[in-house]
Amino acid sequence: xxxxxxxxxxxxxxxxxxxxxxxxxxxxxxxxxxxxxxxxxxxxxxxxxxxxxxxxxxxxxxxxxxxxxxxxxx
Numbered sequence: 054x055x056x057x058x059x060x061x062x063x064x065x066x067x068x069x070x071x072x073x074x075x076x077x078x079x080x081x082x083x084x085x086x087x088x089x090x091x092x093x094x095x096x097x098x099x100x101x102x103x104x105x106x107x108x109x110x111x112x113x114x115x116x117x118x119x120x121x122x123x124x125x126x127x
Contacts, residue, residue: 071098073105080109084116091117 063078083091095101110119 071100073100073103075104076103077098077109080106080113080117083116084113087116093117 057118063079063083065082067077080091083093099124100106107119115122
């Protein structure tokens with residue numbers, strides 16, 4: 054018996070500058086109809102560490118687990 058892992062890719066086109074509001078909007082759309090937790094891989098863009106984004110993630114721990122690892126640059 055074969056087992057399959059079904060994944061969904063989500064994206065959003067942004068014409069303006071990317072900021073905390075845009076990331077929060079994307080996170081909301083990402084988890085809107087998700088029945089499981091969403092895992093994101095983000096780079097070190099300053100907006101990813103902003104207070105509004107951190108607050109958003111904290112209030113949605115059931116859908117977006119906050120697990121940040123610091124990279125040593127390797």
